[in-house]
Amino acid sequence: xxxHNNIVRWVIxxxxxxxxxxxxxxxxxxxxxxxxxMIEKIKTKVEVDKIVMKKKQGEKxxxxxxxxxxxxGNDPEYLSLAExxxxxIAEFEKLxxxxxxxxxxxQGGMHLVLEINYDQLLKNKAKIKDKQLxxxxxxVKAKTGNDKSIYFNQVRNTFSSKSIPLSTYFGxxxxxxxxxxxxxxxxxxxxxxxxLEVLRNRIDQFGIAEPSIQKRGKHRIIVELPxxxxxxxxxxLVNRAAFLEFKLVAENEDIQKKFDEIDLVLxxxxxxxxxxxxxxxxxxxxxxxxxxxxxxxxxxxxxxxTSDSTDVVLTDSEMIKQHPFxxxxxxxxxxEILVKSENKIKINDIVKKDRVRAIxxxxxxxxxxxxxxxxxxxxxxxxLVLNKAxxxxxxxxxxxxxxxxxxxxxxxxxxxxxxxxxxxxxxxxVTGNNIGRRLAxxxxxxxxxxPNINSRIPNGRGVxxxxxxxxxxxxxxxIVLKAGALEAxxxxxxxxxxxxxxxxxxxxxxxxxxxxxxLLVIVFMVIWYKLSGIFAAIALIxxxxxxxxxxxxxxxxLTLPGIAGMILTIGMSVDANVLIFERIKEELKxxxxxxxxxxxxxxxxxxxxFDANITTFIAGITLYQFGTGPIKGFALTLxxxxxxxxxxxxVLTRLLTDLYVNKNSSKISV
Amino acid sequence: xxNNRKIDFVGKRKLAAILSISVILIGVLFIVTQKGLNYNIExxxxxxxxxxxxxxxxxxxxxxxxxxxxxxxxxxxxxxDNTANADYETEVIIxxxxxxxxxxxIEAKITKALEDKYGREAYEIRQASSIGPKIGEELKDSxxxxxxxxxxxxxxxxxxxxxxxxxxxxxxALTHDVTITIGILSILGYLFxxxxxxSVIAAxxxxxxxxxxxxxxxxxxxxxxxxxxxxxxxxxxxxxxxNETLTRTLxxxxxxxxxxxxxxxxxxxxxxxxxxTLLIGVVVGTYSSIFVASPVVIAWxxxxxxxxxxxxx
Numbered sequence: 001x002x003x004h005n006n007i008v009r010w011v012i013x014x015x016x017x018x019x020x021x022x023x024x025x026x027x028x029x030x031x032x033x034x035x036x037x038m039i040e041k042i043k044t045k046v047e048v049d050k051i052v053m054k055k056k057q058g059e060k061x062x063x064x065x066x067x068x069x070x071x072x073g074n075d076p077e078y079l080s081l082a083e084x085x086x087x088x089i090a091e092f093e094k095l096x097x098x099x100x101x102x103x104x105x106x107q108g109g110m111h112l113v114l115e116i117n118y119d120q121l122l123k124n125k126a127k128i129k130d131k132q133l134x135x136x137x138x139x140v141k142a143k144t145g146n147d148k149s150i151y152f153n154q155v156r157n158t159f160s161s162k163s164i165p166l167s168t169y170f171g172x173x174x175x176x177x178x179x180x181x182x183x184x185x186x187x188x189x190x191x192x193x194x195x196l197e198v199l200r201n202r203i204d205q206f207g208i209a210e211p212s213i214q215k216r217g218k219h220r221i222i223v224e225l226p227x228x229x230x231x232x233x234x235x236x237l238v239n240r241a242a243f244l245e246f247k248l249v250a251e252n253e254d255i256q257k258k259f260d261e262i263d264l265v266l267x268x269x270x271x272x273x274x275x276x277x278x279x280x281x282x283x284x285x286x287x288x289x290x291x292x293x294x295x296x297x298x299x300x301x302x303x304x305x306t307s308d309s310t311d312v313v314l315t316d317s318e319m320i321k322q323h324p325f326x327x328x329x330x331x332x333x334x335x336e337i338l339v340k341s342e343n344k345i346k347i348n349d350i351v352k353k354d355r356v357r358a359i360x361x362x363x364x365x366x367x368x369x370x371x372x373x374x375x376x377x378x379x380x381x382x383x384l385v386l387n388k389a390x391x392x393x394x395x396x397x398x399x400x401x402x403x404x405x406x407x408x409x410x411x412x413x414x415x416x417x418x419x420x421x422x423x424x425x426x427x428x429x430v431t432g433n434n435i436g437r438r439l440a441x442x443x444x445x446x447x448x449x450x451p452n453i454n455s456r457i458p459n460g461r462g463v464x465x466x467x468x469x470x471x472x473x474x475x476x477x478x479i480v481l482k483a484g485a486l487e488a489x490x491x492x493x494x495x496x497x498x499x500x501x502x503x504x505x506x507x508x509x510x511x512x513x514x515x516x517x518x519l520l521v522i523v524f525m526v527i528w529y530k531l532s533g534i535f536a537a538i539a540l541i542x543x544x545x546x547x548x549x550x551x552x553x554x555x556x557x558l559t560l561p562g563i564a565g566m567i568l569t570i571g572m573s574v575d576a577n578v579l580i581f582e583r584i585k586e587e588l589k590x591x592x593x594x595x596x597x598x599x600x601x602x603x604x605x606x607x608x609x610f611d612a613n614i615t616t617f618i619a620g621i622t623l624y625q626f627g628t629g630p631i632k633g634f635a636l637t638l639x640x641x642x643x644x645x646x647x648x649x650x651v652l653t654r655l656l657t658d659l660y661v662n663k664n665s666s667k668i669s670v
Numbered sequence: 671x672x673n674n675r676k677i678d679f680v681g682k683r684k685l686a687a688i689l690s691i692s693v694i695l696i697g698v699l700f701i702v703t704q705k706g707l708n709y710n711i712e713x714x715x716x717x718x719x720x721x722x723x724x725x726x727x728x729x730x731x732x733x734x735x736x737x738x739x740x741x742x743x744x745x746x747x748x749x750x751d752n753t754a755n756a757d758y759e760t761e762v763i764i765x766x767x768x769x770x771x772x773x774x775x776i777e778a779k780i781t782k783a784l785e786d787k788y789g790r791e792a793y794e795i796r797q798a799s800s801i802g803p804k805i806g807e808e809l810k811d812s813x814x815x816x817x818x819x820x821x822x823x824x825x826x827x828x829x830x831x832x833x834x835x836x837x838x839x840x841x842x843a844l845t846h847d848v849t850i851t852i853g854i855l856s857i858l859g860y861l862f863x864x865x866x867x868x869s870v871i872a873a874x875x876x877x878x879x880x881x882x883x884x885x886x887x888x889x890x891x892x893x894x895x896x897x898x899x900x901x902x903x904x905x906x907x908x909x910x911x912x913n914e915t916l917t918r919t920l921x922x923x924x925x926x927x928x929x930x931x932x933x934x935x936x937x938x939x940x941x942x943x944x945x946x947t948l949l950i951g952v953v954v955g956t957y958s959s960i961f962v963a964s965p966v967v968i969a970w971x972x973x974x975x976x977x978x979x980x981x982x983x
Binding site for chain 2: 231498524
């Protein structure tokens, strides 16, 4: 029976071990392969590239950007990206997504806690802004102190104690206090949600792997930007007001024309470096090729599902040769232009070229805010729009998601919105002149939606119909529309910046401490328990491997306290083995055979191990609940470590002991 | 080590109680005279900057530069130990504690003072935190809640698995550990500028879990021996149980202490407060699972016995 159990144990162990190794491969590649330095270099190149662009356009640079420019701006190696370098970044990012994430304290970065500023919110919302209002709000602020949950109650009480009806300042004349408080409260709530969306939309401008923007409680947002080195830029980004614009989408034939022209320019650029005289010939060739393939292009752009399923006459490599730009585009089912996420950066690069910009003229490219997933690949939709905004978001007065009222809409959602008077007039003209075209709604440079203009909208009250879309989508749309006039001002409550060098130092000391810790414990165990000590040591190392694999697999974040937690579990996990070995020693005195002593020892010890570890686990759970970033990491590694230590002690050391006892059934060294 | 060793731990429980209570009293008295715990800016609100200068600078001059810029109540400490980064000649930590709303202002002033005096190129900000006072208040609140909830859950778990009196004994032992550790930390804080940080709270909760681990191993043995050694006097039986598990308690404490000590030595300044707290806590926790938890069970047992006798009489 024991034999049979052991076979099961071996199988379980083998499966788990292969899983652990498999989970650790990306982590190994990301952190230990030689590619690491190169990727860093390419990333710096991308950064320098952006800064050069910014400088050209006369934008103001931050201190860090200036430094970077001074350092590399004149270094030809850093000025342009070599062929295929962007691909390498994309590949690396993919791996990175699967590997162990480092916390802010280890890779450096910025942690922000933002809180809605009620005081400012009320001042913004007030109809009249006078001394009396300021006095009342100041006294409310003093009374509420840190407890935001009673803020609105205080507002009501303070106003009524001075017998000022709230409607003097807020809402409509004659509105009851209750009603005004309710509407202010809901404005604050919506404000947080709007800000959340605005920040999410904006923050990936950093190109950091895993920004995290979360709402905490009723009036707080927590932003974590790992790896961000430029604090100034990050703070600007968070503090800046949202910018909403309406722009017309280019018509189809214009889009085709621009695409072709870009291809020509790109081909020209390539050949330019070889020999000038061939340009004409190439152009001719390309024009011919172009006329030959227009039909296929059209099918590719407008009917095909994805590139894999379309039968294109040109092979991929020919396509890239002849249409360096269009080769990157894929036609979606609805005629949309899609780009694989790894090619996004390439397109951005092409669009930055002076000659391409010259071609685009009054047009510009914008990306859709969210990718679509087709066949498990991420695609981004690309739009060509007029670069002049017809209208901006400051004109929007109100926007709300609601269930479509018309009988034809079959329960779809719509977002009615209201513009102020001047905005309404402009909107009437724009919609009147462009019936049938699409109007792009762009927030902070990213397109959220491009609805068709069905008719002239005369009175500044428009409706965006979202056929068959979900409630969330409608709500998001309303949020975006209102983001133009961000209602809730935020203040930074907490800001932590960890420089990258400190992170590197922390990793170094963490690793040193782990290695020294493991070695000492192993030496100790082997001296104390001899052979069994070696078994325990093997269990210990596997425990570490399993813990790190679990962290990688669930994409948990490793922090310095997390490393400390792991080191601590090294010390504590030996406990399970100590309990077992001590128990076996005791049993040996009573039982006749080694085998029965081992069996009894394991069985008895497991009960204790379980009871004792559960309590540490309980402490771990509360710690996880209470803690912020790094502390959570500590709690998590501690809990995972405890779980694996039970497993390795009970399953693995057991297997090794049995293996040994079966061969030398007369003795065991504990 | 042989398991036949018999040390009369239970017999020394009065001595242990006197020792524990006096250490707790010293700690509490110390905290009272210091007008409360020495929290760091995470709890009190304020600004902290850790800067590394590539060239050696004069600390007195830096101090003057900061105070010349109208910044009051700041602390400046030079930072140098085995974990300091070799790229920097001088590393400093500038700290301003404030529970006003003007953290932002302080941040701006310090940044400007440094920039004007040394130039942006001369130093790197290795770490900077500005924390509003509200956040700190909430942290204190949730730290207390976290410790309270974990104690409560542990009490419930032990009551289910053992008996209520064991649960209470465990809680007494844990409270003992936490109070003594905080007391020692406060005294250390007075001597070496230690502060209660988030990491300290994390370490305290870990100690709660760890110390309980030891305690439960003893409890399980007592439960086993209650059947095995039936008829033996309860005090004696507890003593046998403690002795039987002693090797394990000491071995585990030793390995844990080993790694915590390594962490203290090599883990670096950033987690120094975590490792220090753990170091104290592991020692106190080991002591309490031998000298506090089980004696409390005995005391409870004796009390109920007396009551029974009184009833009989």
